[in-house]
Amino acid sequence: MLYDLARPFIFSVDAEKAHSLTIAGLKALPLGPAPHSDSVLATTMAGLHFPNPVGMAPGFDKNGEVPDALVRMGFGFAEVGTLTPRPQTGNPKPRIFRLPQDRAVINRLGFNNQGQDKAIPRLSRMRRRMAKGLLGINIGANKDSDDRIADYVIGVKNMAPLADYLTVNISSPNTPGLRALQDKGALEELLSAVMEARGDDRPRDDRPPVFLKVAPDLEPADIEDIVDVSMKQKIDALIISNTTISRPDLLSSNKQETGGLSGNPLKSLALQRLRDFRATSGGKIPLIGVGGIASAEDAYARIKAGATLVQIYTAMIYEGPAIAKRINRELAKMVKRDGLTSISEAVGADDK
Template sequence: MLFEKIARPGLYRLAYHDPELVHERTVRLLSRVGPALGPLARVYGTDDPVTVLGLRFPNRVGLAAGMDKNGRALTAWPALGFGFVEVGTVTRHAQPGNPKPRLFSLPESDAVINRMGFNNDGAEALARRLAAQGKPRVPLGISIGKSKVTPLDEAVADYRFSLRALHPYADYFAINVSSPNTPGLRALQDKAALGELLAELRKTSAELGGDTPLLVKVAPDLTDEALAELLEVCLGHGVAGLIATNTTLSRDGVAPAEAHLATETGGLSGRPLTARSLEVVRFVHQHTEGKLPIIGVGGILGPDDAGRLLDAGASLVQLYTGFALHGPALVRRVSRGVAGRPA
């Protein structure tokens, strides 16, 4: 495809000296040309509608949070075949994220390590962009997290602010309490902290007069006991679904030739996460007896990976590292490879 021939060399191979620069140029280019990419939907798009979370998705394959944090290229993603888009993670306060370098490509491992630290323009800036430019033509998820400057004991107010600011635009919210790159954030997965956070967010959502689904994004590094406890809290507070999983602190699966990069701090994503994401999705589905819809994400490098997640209990899947490394052809292969499966 012409688009692949033009874009792949400069935009989709992160095995470059500065992968964050490649990422930034990708999003910048797509933000500029997005409206002109509409015809590409005939090439990359898949017509496989499914209803999940009370929302109609044109296909099961979504763009995970992290690729377009500030919602700059929302017209482009559906043209590249995505059935839904998740922007963010966005925080109450604009923040630059962690010092650079903070993104490392591991091409031999089909993986990426990042310690970005929720770099974003802030919830109000995203709200202004969505108000001015409108939403994409596919369901829009918004991932919200805690600002680094906000003390952990004030995290609830931080999340509530972002929820209020972005409530008019989200088709669902992803509550990110599992990134390894914000100090203390994963403590919000603990029973008491998560219960308080979810109770307040449900209350805030009700006050806003809407029933926007709230999903919790979980870490792959939780023990079965901790994950079971988290699920009980989610069920008890009426969470609409789970996103499984975030990046991992483990370095299992990194190719020996890239062992020097494995010493970098941050979350690992891509092929090394494939097996663990599948385990977590299966555990969530079995432990909740299928009561919570699951978005499976982590280590999807082909249709077989996505198919196994769906067989394990996921209703939808998301791509991030696989898309960054291999481009939009992966979206087409995955969405067509899983098309027609029962909801």
């Protein structure tokens, strides 16, 4: 209710400035301990134990400034980044556009971040404050890099000791040529280098699971190739999906802005891609569902379609900071309503 009252003021401010003010507020305000999650929501994936399946997607906390605050807001895990080896300013402003009539956002940020060197000491401190919830670190390549695969290798070596899991992000539409790394040959070369950099000879605490984040704008042959390479390289999970460059029927006046579209219009496409990856992999690789999730019903649909975990971001812009608590509370009711003892029993229920 308080957020509903504040939203008109927040929306009167430039979107990127409002986001910066939000991060500053979360750094300054005492939020108290992380809320208790109903035990039926606890789940395990890639050897990690999540108190609940609802995470914050990357893009919100690009520089790893507030993952502890996000956990205190009710998220079971927070994924920070995308972090690149060197700082970069990203694309020219303005580059974030709200689409209120569509409950959506278009962004063309371009991996703007302060760089991994600046994030490392900050995330080292954060790790000690995250008694509950897990920390994911999303890594990417610099726009002007001469060797993007080398950038991901640097990211693995820099961030692995700090992360509960690492995400290799090759799905942003806002770095020219980045999505080409989803092509089979390039993907095989990339993931082979990434997994070698993670190293089976490293201590387990420095050898986190590796997830791969892909775009929703894929053809069936692309999905088959990604699954084939990911399983061959023993990637621990796939994140389905990032923003879309497609433009479904939109109502807002700024719908033609270039960049990646997120929020409600992405929901059906992201759900279908999740089903496609589930079918193609035969359920043999864990999936994380992202895109257009704004309610417990949306999250549960994604879980029943095969996702072990879900992530949100754009919905919080429209629904407010209590969204994770609300989704978790309602998810627990749905699990019990269906006679299940754990939400993990619902994963892939649509297959049965």
